Amino acid sequence: xTNDNLNKLLVFCVLFCAQKTSIVHGAQALETKxxxxxxxxxxxxxxxxxxxxxxxxxxxxxxxxxxxxxQYSFIYTYQNENSSECSITALPAAGGxxxxxxxxxxxxLFVPLDIRVFRDDLLIHNRSLFIELxxxxxxxxxxxxxSTGTQGQLKASWLPPSLKYMGDSMMYEVSYAMAGSHxxxxxEVQASSELILRGLQSGTKYKVRIRVKLDGISYSGYWSAxxxxxxxxxxxxxxDPLIVSLSLIISLVLTLxxxxxxxxHRRFLLKKIWxxxxxxxxxxxxxxxxxxxWLGHSTGGLWLRPAYFYSEEFPAPLEVLSEVSLxxxxxxxxxxxxxxxxxxxxxxxxxxxxxxxxxxxxxxxxQEHWPMDQLRAIHQHPAPxxxxxxxxxxxxxxxxxxxxxxxxELLDDILEExxxxxxxxxxxxTSSESRSDLGSFQQSSGLxxxxxxxSFEYPNHTWPPKGPGYTYMAVADSGVSMxxxxxxxxxxxxxxxxxxxxxxxKNEIPAHRRPIGTPIPFAF
Amino acid sequence: xxSGTGPVVVLLTVLQWAGRxxxxxxxxxxxxxxxxxxxxxxxxxxxxxxxxxxxxxxxxTFVVPLTNVDFVVWETKDTEEQALxxxxxxxxxxxxxxxxxxxxxxxxxxxLIDNNKSNIHSLGQVLRSLHIQHKEVKQSRVSSLSExxxxxxxxxxxxxxxLLTNAPACQQNST
Numbered sequence: 075x076t077n078d079n080l081n082k083l084l085v086f087c088v089l090f091c092a093q094k095t096s097i098v099h100g101a102q103a104l105e106t107k108x109x110x111x112x113x114x115x116x117x118x119x120x121x122x123x124x125x126x127x128x129x130x131x132x133x134x135x136x137x138x139x140x141x142x143x144x145q146y147s148f149i150y151t152y153q154n155e156n157s158s159e160c161s162i163t164a165l166p167a168a169g170g171x172x173x174x175x176x177x178x179x180x181x182x183l184f185v186p187l188d189i190r191v192f193r194d195d196l197l198i199h200n201r202s203l204f205i206e207l208x209x210x211x212x213x214x215x216x217x218x219x220x221s222t223g224t225q226g227q228l229k230a231s232w233l234p235p236s237l238k239y240m241g242d243s244m245m246y247e248v249s250y251a252m253a254g255s256h257x258x259x260x261x262e263v264q265a266s267s268e269l270i271l272r273g274l275q276s277g278t279k280y281k282v283r284i285r286v287k288l289d290g291i292s293y294s295g296y297w298s299a300x301x302x303x304x305x306x307x308x309x310x311x312x313x314d315p316l317i318v319s320l321s322l323i324i325s326l327v328l329t330l331x332x333x334x335x336x337x338x339h340r341r342f343l344l345k346k347i348w349x350x351x352x353x354x355x356x357x358x359x360x361x362x363x364x365x366x367x368w369l370g371h372s373t374g375g376l377w378l379r380p381a382y383f384y385s386e387e388f389p390a391p392l393e394v395l396s397e398v399s400l401x402x403x404x405x406x407x408x409x410x411x412x413x414x415x416x417x418x419x420x421x422x423x424x425x426x427x428x429x430x431x432x433x434x435x436x437x438x439x440x441q442e443h444w445p446m447d448q449l450r451a452i453h454q455h456p457a458p459x460x461x462x463x464x465x466x467x468x469x470x471x472x473x474x475x476x477x478x479x480x481x482x483e484l485l486d487d488i489l490e491e492x493x494x495x496x497x498x499x500x501x502x503x504t505s506s507e508s509r510s511d512l513g514s515f516q517q518s519s520g521l522x523x524x525x526x527x528x529s530f531e532y533p534n535h536t537w538p539p540k541g542p543g544y545t546y547m548a549v550a551d552s553g554v555s556m557x558x559x560x561x562x563x564x565x566x567x568x569x570x571x572x573x574x575x576x577x578x579x580k581n582e583i584p585a586h587r588r589p590i591g592t593p594i595p596f597a598f
Numbered sequence: 599x600x601s602g603t604g605p606v607v608v609l610l611t612v613l614q615w616a617g618r619x620x621x622x623x624x625x626x627x628x629x630x631x632x633x634x635x636x637x638x639x640x641x642x643x644x645x646x647x648x649x650x651x652x653x654x655x656x657x658x659t660f661v662v663p664l665t666n667v668d669f670v671v672w673e674t675k676d677t678e679e680q681a682l683x684x685x686x687x688x689x690x691x692x693x694x695x696x697x698x699x700x701x702x703x704x705x706x707x708x709x710l711i712d713n714n715k716s717n718i719h720s721l722g723q724v725l726r727s728l729h730i731q732h733k734e735v736k737q738s739r740v741s742s743l744s745e746x747x748x749x750x751x752x753x754x755x756x757x758x759x760x761l762l763t764n765a766p767a768c769q770q771n772s773t
Contacts, residue, residue: 183666
C-alpha cells in the first residue's frame, strides 16, 4: 500500500472516529433532550428548536400501538403557505415503547406553524406553535470557577450557546452549593457570560453548575440540561468580626450565669469551705440563766435578770478564769458555778465539763441559802483550800478590788491588764500586790482601785484563808460579754446591814431592784 | 449591539415630535430594551383584547405586512432591504390601528389602541435614527382586530427586532 493510500486511510479513520464521537455525543444529547421534553411538555407532538433553522418533533407510542414509521405522516403548514410533509424516523425507547421523530432543517420563525400527525389516515395529534418559542439549547460550555481575590467569593464564567441574534436574549441559572450538601442556592443572570458568587463560606469547597434558557421576549423555550458540576474551594478567611463578637458575648453571658449560681449558693459553699467553729456559748447561756434563777430565789433584792449580766461597758484587763465546781466537803451547798473563761490556759472542753459537773452538784442542794452557807462554812472553817474544797486549785477565781484612788487614776490604772490579784478573803486590807490568791473585792467607802487575783499561783491547792469582811462578786464571761453580779459581803451576818457597793450597769435595771448604795464604777 | 441613552431619549423625542413635528433624533437609538418594551406592550394588548366580544365592535379588513422570517433567506438580504421591510410594515400597522381607533367605543380598548399607536410612532423614530428608509413591500390582509394585533406583535418580535439588532449604525457605536 502506498503512502498516499495510507494517508487517505488515516484521514478517513480520523473523520470516521470524530464523526462517530460526534454522533455518539449527539445521540446522548438528543436522548437527554427527549427525556426533558417528555417531562416538561404536555402537548403532542413535542417539538424543539436547537438552532436558528431547525425543528425536531417527536411523539411516543405504547408497545401495543407501535407500528412501522410508514404508518405515520407528519403534515406541517406555515401561515399563508401551503402544507408540507416531514419524513418520520422510529427509535426504540424504554419499556418497549417507541419514539417517532420528524426533523425540519429549514424553518420560519415569528409565524404560526400548524402540525398534524396521522396514523393510517387517522389524525392522532394536532398542534399550532411558533418555532421561536420552543427553543431547547445545549448547556453552556467551558464552565470555569476562579477566585476573585476576595474572601467568600467565586467567579463563574462560561461560553454562551453560539446562536446568532440570540445572545442578548439568553438567561442563565447558576446553581451552587457546598460540596457534599444537597441544599444550595440559585441565581439568575441575563445576557452575560459570567457571575460572581458572593456570601460564600471561607475555606469551603463549592460545586457549581449552570443551565440556559431564552428570556421569553422575542425568543422562548425550555431550560437546558445542567452542565456537569465544577468544584472549587474558596479562600481561607480571617476571623469573622461577627463571630468574634458573638463569642465574646456568649462568654460574658456564661460568666454572669456562673456568678449568679455561685452567689445564690454562697452560704452552702462557705459552710463547706470555712466551717463554723462551734463555741460553748449556748451552754454558758444556760448556765448563766440557771444562776440567775438561783440568785433570784436566794437574794431577792438583787438583780437577777439574765440581761443584767450582759455588760459591754468596760474592757477587762483580767478575765475570769473558772467556774466553781462543787466539792463534796461542803454538803450544804457550794458556791454557784460561775461561767468563766480561763486565761487562755484551760481547755474549753474541760471547763465545760466542770461547769456541767458543778451544775449537777448544785442542783442537788437547796438553792436558796447555799451561797451563804458556803460562806459561813468558809468563815467557820478557814481551812486551806484543798482539792476537795469549795474551789479547785486549778480554777481561777477573779475578784475585783476597790482601792482608794481617784476616779480618773482609777480608770487609767485599772485598764492595764497586769493588775495583780488579791487574796479573796482578806478583809480590811488594802489591795496587795500578790497575785497568788483568789481575787478579792474590798469594801470601800468610795471609789477604789480594782484588782484581781488568780488561783493559778497556788499549785498546792492551798489558799490562805481570808478574814471576814470581803465582798465578792460573780463574774461570768461567755466569751462574748462579761456578766457581773455583786454578791453579798463576806460578813454574812451583816448582810442587809452593811453597805454593798455595786457597779453601774448600762443595762436597764428595774428601779425596784436597784441595790442600796452608791454605785462604784468598775474598771479594769 | 444596542448601546446609548435609552428610553428617556426616545420618550423626549416622541414628545417633541408630538408637539412640534418630527425632528430628526440626534443619536442612534440602539438600546434593545426600547424595542423589548414595545413588544411586551403589544403582546399585552393582544392578550387583553383576544376575548373581546364581537371583535370589540371592529369590522372590515386591514392590510398588514408578513411576519415570517427564514434566517437563511433573511441573511441573504442586505440591511437596506431588511430596513425597508420593517419600515413599511410599521407604516401599515399605523394605518390599521388608526382605522381601528375610530371604530371602537369602549374607553379601555381605546386606551390600549392609543398606546400601541404611540409605540409605533416611537419605533418609527428609532428606525429613522438608524437612517432606515421607507419602501413598498409584500403585504397581507386581516379581517379582525385580534388578528391585526397578533400580526403586529409578530412583526415586532421578528423583522423589526432583527433589523434593530443588526443595524449598522448600532454596530458602529459598539465597536
